[in-house]
Amino acid sequence: MFKLIFIKELKEILQSSRFTISFAVCSLLIILSFFMGAQNYLAGKAQYEAAKQENYNQIAANTEWMSVNHSIMLPPQPLMALVTGISNDIGRDIEVRGRGELSAQNTRFNDEPIFAIFRFMDLEFIFGVILSLFAIIFAYDAINGEKVSGTLKLCFSNSVSRASFIAGKLAGSFAGLSVALIIPLLIGCALLPVLGVNLTGDEWLRLGLILISGLAYFGLFLALTIGISAMTNKPSNSFLIGLVVWIFAVLITPRASVLISGRMVEVPNVDEITSEKNRYRFQLFADDRPKMADFSVPEGTEPQQVMQEFSKYMSELSEERAKKTEIFEEKINEQYINKRRQQERLALSLSRISPASVFSIASTELAGTSLGLQNRYMDSAQDYQQVYNDFMTEKTGTGGMTGFRMIISTDDDSGEEPETIDASELPEFEFQKATLSSTASRSLLDLGLLILFNIVFFGGAFFAFLKYDLR
């Protein structure tokens, strides 16, 4: 009986014009998103290579390491283009100095602000927004439509159990629709190498998991909608309810959870932190002022000597202040980061009541474009800063501290044109991608939640139908 209903459901879906139209639209969008993702990636990669070359050329034009300005860039990755996550929102360029805080500049949206408004049509958007909506359009009248039309009564005038009917219906519609999605998804995947985007085995695995979680996400919306249809008598009602649920799940919950967590965990803003740091610095300076006044030299010291002594005394004080400032700022920064992480974690946890957020978190995590991307990039940059600092210290004796660098002229007096430096000696920046195992462990919760949502909604639809008034 299950098989009969399963096949009937499958055939009915495949023969409906609703299916034909939405299949065409979805296929087009899916393939387009792969295509545009690939194009974006290739363009980003070309730009990255060019910028890297430019940076190299600039360095190579220098005659001494001391005057080098070095920037590192976030290398583009294929999965970043397919599931953009935050990759367009974070700064891509970091000017590396031997010491001090690093800051990333130039987001993608800086260059192309139009995308900041309309965003990209990446896979997360296609699944998260469009396909979930299609699931509702498909299934809103799955049960009550059959009741209104009367086929439900005719079916159940036979010896048919409700359980096998709803199971066949759920399985049939999921199979029919997911097969229809799998086809363009596979075409999209096949398109990647054709367009010149070569994924590593690791990346294929991640992409596979992204697509599977996308299908799971689609499935839960399908089951949810069928469930709503099995709890209402009129298709217009179930459509409306489905739409409201969708709006809350996809549009409101993620934003609301960010707002709520913002209320619940106070994080000082960057200006507050800067002014706090400044205040501390002024305070230190004010504290030192009496000490500066205390400066004295034995009577009769040569003025030249006095100047030297004074300069030494002042720089000792300043050094001490710098040390204190650094410790203080580190503490403040750490507090700030901890607070912010706490806020982010809360927002993510809250948002997980919506399957849409769960899917977003899972897919960006798998693509390496979740919030962790920024941290990973900064961590990689800081690691690199260390290496760079060591390198510069070796080359110049001071570490590559631009800003207040002293010009010490080393008189070679060779009279020759100074030779340019060998830029290839510079250590390469390497962006540390998240390992597969760390990604797996971080996305496990969300993949599990997607499965849980599926179980809950499929089960909910099942039990709702057992109680459904068939007349």
Place this chain on the structure above:
Amino acid sequence: METANETIKQAPLLEARNLTKVYEDGVKALDNLNIKVMPGEIYAMLGGNGAGKTTTINIFLDFIQPTNGNAFINGIDSNSDPLEAKKNVAFVSENVQLYPNFTAMQNIDFFVRLGGKSNYKRSDYENALNRVGLQSEAFDKKLRDFSKGMRQKCGIAIAILKNAPAILLDEPTSGLDPKAGKEFTKLIGELRDEGKAILMSTHDIFRAKEISDHVGILNNGELVAQRTNAELKGVNLEQLYVEYMAGYMEETDQNLVLTNDLN
């Protein structure tokens, strides 16, 4: 077939025993209804709109639970063992609806299989559709283009193909043109002759009188009159029906009608 009919001839294939249904909103749709339909019999339920005909059929099909009493199909209580009971019954509603994206053939194939018959061939389906008078050009057309009468014919074909001993018909001729209505009447006569027990609700008194073995008149959920075909000979059923439908009948008035009928 013959011997099987002989053995079950004694017991009713469809039986409503003290059926009472009070809906959640307090409407009493059925009041202690007792009906028996034997194999090879047609029982016509007459009654105005809201008399309780559909309610009766819905209880037989386990779509609703009776407040009191039982409905039996082939001796099986259809509310305590609906799956078993429904193996023995075929149903045609007053407005047959099939899957609009399927052709007539696909629909029939699905519903007949759902009815437990999986070894029919296409020629069997064609025979059934010919028998109910659906034009052969329509066999492979999608149902969404069908008229109500054409759908009704498909529904009847499905019921015939299910080949269940009992048949429930809820105003089956509504929407059929006169010719099709006549053919239908002939058809259910044939089914009766095959030994089926047929319970049919209808507003068509003339046809009811023409083919039924029993006629029952329902008014506000009460079976207010029941006649055998023999008892109806020479009776003006229309008058009887209209008077019962018009409203209540005092016991004495009923006797009056009955004596009038007999004259």
